[in-house]
Amino acid sequence: MNDEKVIQVQDLTKKFGDFTAVDAITFDVYRGEIFGFLGANGAGKTTAMKMLNGLSKPTSGNGTVAGLDVIKQSEKIKERIGYMSQRFSLYEDLTVKENIRFYGGVYGLSKQKIKDKTDQILEELQLTEVASKLVKALPLGWKQRLAFAISMVHDPKIVFLDEPTGGVDPAVRRQFWEAIYEAAKGGSTIFVTTHYMDEAEYCDRVSIMVDGKIEALDTPDNLKAHYNAESMDEVFLKLARN
């Protein structure tokens, strides 16, 4: 972890009509950090994340991602970030290889680079045997790991993961987090939302969102000490109950 701020956010707000989904959140994320973005369902995690990756226009406030303004330069930001959405987002009617080639192509990688990336992903995920199978034929855990690998196909500085381990078994979740550590070690910043509190323990720092506001932000250990709790689970429950 170092001091370079790759995400800076100030009073970022998103309103849908009268409803304030995200209420003036302020935080920084440092380079190479695994930043956990926690909150109950409907707390505004996904909306906040979408404002950072350019899918949603902030109602007010400002911020920068990878040195670019989230309001004025949202298209430019997209070149420097990866995103794995909550909904499964690979093409089920394309093969594993075709999905990698397509997203590589869309991010403007060269033919050779796409080929290298394909080999690398297939090997790392041990998908070589099913490379020519349609994605819909793969088990969910494999699909999720493939989606993660593809969201990093263009070596982005920051990757946003929206509940990446939803619905997969503990063994796959473990593999998934190993992959996340690997990516962070390579210098990428990981911004991850989750509502599995045990996963929060794996993060360098976590923020906890309640009703659109960030109620707490620190390392898991500090949070536990501060709230006099044994686990992140307890921290979360204490915060959410208030």
Place this chain on the structure above:
Amino acid sequence: MKLLKYLIQKEFIQILRDKTLLPMMTVLPIIQLILLSIAASNEVKNVRLAIVDKDQSEMSRQLSNKVVANDRFSIVAAPFNNNQAMDLMQADKVDIILEVPQNFEKEFYRGEAPKLQMLVNAINGQQATIGSGYLSSIIGSLNQEIVLNEPVLFNSNSNNNSNATIIVSNNTWYNPELKYPHFMAPGILAELTALLTIILSAMNIVKEREVGTIEQINVTPIKKWQLIVGKLIPFLCIGMFVLTVGLTVAKLVFDIPMRGSLLLIYGYGFVNIICVLGLGLLISNFANTQQQAIFIAFFFVMIFILMCGLFTPIDSMPTWAQYFTIPNPLAHFISVTRKVLLKGSGFMDVKLEFFYTFILAIIFNSLAIWTYQKQE
């Protein structure tokens, strides 16, 4: 453009892998083309006639023989009075009642111009007009025959009014045998191509929205125009393919004439399909589900089909409605296929259609790009 290549490649793989799409592109158009060209006929056949013969003369019999000899008419009843005949019409058993009044023959030979009454069931206006037209001309020809056969009688009786009849002779050009499929097939061909492409394109982006992949696309640096063009090109190929299938079937099955240049048909088809696809993509920008997309697409398709001149000539629409056919790409497409295939028209004859369609294509596609939202 390298990025575009990957988009188009992906779209083609998906299209070719889709098991429902290929039959939709081949079998459906063929069935529709054959069925509609034959069945959607405005020709009036089997007109059911009731003759109320109050004269019972040789001439009235001659008249009914003459009518029966024409295979469009069949005399289904010969009631004795008008009330009976009206009951038949009420029961929808006859289409036209022809009443021959008493003393018809006598008055005719006296040169008093007797009147025949024709009562036409005009619920189906077109059939009524055409059927009564045919019947009038049959009666008219009987009149002439009698005049010719019995010249002496007429010369002596009236002051030679046989010259007073104006004879209109018809020459049907471009479709001399009046083959209905020759008229319908080119139109239906155009309709099919436009219909299929508009629906496919309207569904496509919406489908990605439903599945969730569009979000992944939106988070890439891809430009809006690239996305739209990447969707447009594969469907343009499908459209041209359907057009080719349609032309082939129309030629093989109906032997439709191809008097003009096929290149012109393809050139125009190219512009037209781009235009229609633009509209389809525009629709998909405003729909969240495929169901919504289909409903909106159908709204346009219905208006386009009903006001395109396929079934009712544009010339017989009210003037204000005729203006509405200008933004209707289907109307231009049908006009071009008919003109070029049947009349052998060249580019200069269809330049207006080209012009309008080109403008529409630019409008629809710019709007499709403009209204596409990468950001909520």
